[in-house]
Amino acid sequence: MAQSQQSFLKQDAGQLSREDTLLKMADHRSTWMRVLADNKLILITLSGVMLGVVIGFSLRPLGLSSDTLMLIAYPGELFMRVLKLMILPLVIASLISGSSSLNAKLNGKIALRTFVYFLATSLLNAILGTTLALIIHPGNPNMEEAVVDTAFGKAKTVSLMDSVLDLGRNIFPDNIFQAALQQAHTVYIPKESPGVPINATELSQTSAPTTTASANLIEWSDQNVEWTRIVEYRPGTNSLGIVFFCLVFGTLLGTIGRKGYVVVQFFSAIFDVIMKMVTGVMWLTPIGISSVIAGKILSVDDIGFVMTQLAWFIFTIALGVFMYQWIILQAIYFVFLRKNPFRFYLGLVQPILTGFATASTAAALPLTFRCMNERLKIDSRITRFVLPIGCNINMDGTALFISVASIFIAQMSNMTLNFGQVVTVVLTSTAASMSSASIPSAALVLLLIALSAIDAPINNATLLFAIDWFVDRIRTTNNLLGDCYAAAVVEHLSRNELKISDIDAYYKDEDITSDDQCDQDLDGKRKSSLPNS
Template identity: 45%
Template sequence: MTNHVEVPMADGPHISLEALPKPCLDKYCGWLMRNLLLTLTIVGVILGSLFGSLLRLLPPLDSDLIMLISFPGDILMRMLKMLILPLVISSLISGLAGLDAKSSGRMGTRAMVYYMSTTVVAAILGVILVLSIHPGNPKLKKSPTVTTRNEEVSSLDAFLDLIRNLFPENLVQACFQQIQTVTTKIPVPPVVVRKENVSQIVHASGSVLNTTITEVNVGPSTVTQKQLEFKAGMNVLGLIGFFIAFGICMGKMGEQAKPMADFFNILNEIIMKLVSMIMWYSPFGIASLICGKIAGIKDLEMVARQLGMYMVTVIVGLVIHGAMVLPLIFFVITRQNPFLFYAGIFQAWITALGTASSAGTLPVTFRCLEENLKIDKRVTRFVLPIGATINMDGTALYEAVAAIFIAQMNSIHLDGGQIATVSLTATLASVGAASIPSAGLVTMLLILTAVGLPTQDISLLIAVDWLLDRMRTSINVVGDSFGAGIVHFLSQKELALIDGRGEELEIDPTTLKLQALANHQEGSIGSGYTVLPSQDEEELPEKMDAASQYSEKDEEEPDEEEEEKKKEEE
């Protein structure tokens, strides 16, 4: 309603003037205050990039100074990783305990179909872009590079390690170690095949010369030997597999498992409150991480000159996948505005951009989806931990581009079968990649070995991996969030049915009957009566149609009760 101000005039009528509107500055300041944490995070990213660029203008910084600059960011990463294990455990168990086996199976199937489909699309998009732009240049091989150890990685070993980690032999050990097949080369000594003594008479002197003839089979100098070793790092896949089974079994136990479910619900709420406290420190930590990374680059101009087109190819692919493909899939399925969804998860996206860890961003993603977008906690707690482990759209695109880029750099022509192998292997390798920083470089060995490309050229990509790792991690988090939104939309009927069953089991106070006790005393209102559920209520049917029948019976019951009261008074 428009406010008016009446100004009295000395010799004339009153004149009505409209009040001046509020300044736009107040409106924007109000938005900034309501979204203070998001505003501070964006400011931290900008200031970190600015100060990092300014530090590059100074003489080369000492490694200790760079470490001190990055130290606050290191503390942030440690705090976020500290919460991963209790958050994954509590979220999975509390989410699955509120679902029945059928509903959780359907939600899991939908999530897996979405995750695998988007990962395949991302890998194919990366292949199309790298073949179209052709960033690889053989002249890059002439530049001096840092050599790395040429590790041999077998596709079969990587697949078997994935299955082994899914079933950990020690649950406590899985919290800080995971198993891996390690290939070592053992030197083999030469083998003596034949050895005999020969006597020879020297004619000049008549003496006898004894000699020994030895026949040696040289053979291979080394033998490859495989063995299983434990490497440092949380076995997230094994923990998720165990606690999914734990939550499903606990959900089948019903009321008997309610104390355990309440415990994990409370634990999840405590972890989320800790996340809220840590997030107020995140702007400073993210600024520190970005500033330290930019200041620590050795030769930025040479890196940009060598790998500029490679970076452009990866970034363009990530932007297309994150800004076009994923929103289009979300809109086609849900018919909702995907950019409003983006606004709700912007805090998680900017955090992933700063920390380069989808698992470390998991607490923030929970908070954005549940508080900003109001997605059911049973969906987020079940879908997000799985997505943070196996949904790596950005990693699949990055690895497909990097593999073909290395082939182009070595002037190696890949046929259709090899390109298809790159796409398939990039998809599978991204699923097995741990949700930790720079895991894509580790799984890159698997793709290069599968196609027969030189693995030592990975050293070229390390110089720009700090930036691309943040970009692809942010797309991974966006894909996880869109997946949770799609699964929530498709699972609304199952969730409503579960909520409806819970309401049916509650006792309706309008259907309670008053039954007289033998020792009741007159003179007090309601004395001598106890409230008991009617016989019809004890046999409540599971179908919702029976509610109307109970309402009709309840309308007839008051007449019978009045007659009983009259008889007792007489």
């Protein structure tokens, strides 16, 4: 009897252990399934990037026709157009709804903290790039033979002062509707001498607005000619002017109380609708990104030769980006927030991949909003304030690129830079990066300003045009991450003010609700006092 009971107990124990094992396996399986479900969009986006690289390099040996290349890149073009379609309404709605939800004093504090952070990180990137370029010495005088002769050596470039003044003109637009379509910029045209007529065709070509890397260059064969500075408008959204107008409008909208409540709700609703559109577009990301990357790889001529010639330059840029993203940014995050910074970084993988594929911080802005608000739980009042501003003035990667490229070209030209010229490179790179546009290859135009400041040959900058399609993507990730980490730091520094703002908003909503109830009661009394017909 005792033996039979022991055997039954052993069988029960064995069955329980098997059930425990099965339960543990099921828990592990459910955990992995939950991880995959939470990160499915990131995995799909990453697969799109890898697929684009594989397709691009696999089809290069086939020598495809231009029509075929256009068809391969066409889905990516549509994807980019859809993303850019949402940028302007998203920026307007986010800034107005975000700034109106905070009082004017708090808006001023947040704006000051944001600007100081952006200025400090841009200066830090310029110093980092300059230091790495001086240590690694990527420039080789023998590379100057590979420079293609262009008209840049005979061109009149805008100065740093012109760039800064253009920045002010764009921040304070004279027409908000024009700001949605055009940007102000300075150009130089040859001054007509008495008795020496200027060819009208050449003049119209030189002064015509353009969005290419030579936008600020005026070709002219006579270097002794006198130049006239004029301000023109070129196609492209003046994001700085729109940002300034929306910040002022939203801040003042929050001060008029109940009368502005409907307008605030209107822009908040627009923001929510745009974010729903972003959710739908996200499922098109793998196709769009793979098409963009494959099309770009297939369209580049002699990609192996170019990469070999400029390998040390690319390595210097990549090392600077790696050090900033994985060391400096993580240290800044940990010092201020005392949290694991790498968890925050991993939460931004999808916008990073999108920014890398599109080479535009602005194009990745809708996805950045979604990840920051929903995944990383950053206060939406901060993200709606910081991200659109950072998208336009915080160009950490651009500051790094301009500083490295300036010293690279100086080394390639066999120039020896003194301490004053090195400081000039750092300051010029910082100032120029903050006047940069969040569009692909904008840094190339600003590089010419930095080269002019140290009297380096502008013509040698043409060597970098062939690889900018790749380097631009690397530095875009720096720009994007700089905005996101800025939002996290500013939120932490503003946490006490945000709590006070929450209390004020609660009582404001209570006042609006009570006022509405009073209005309804008065309407009811008026109707009851009317004689029955």
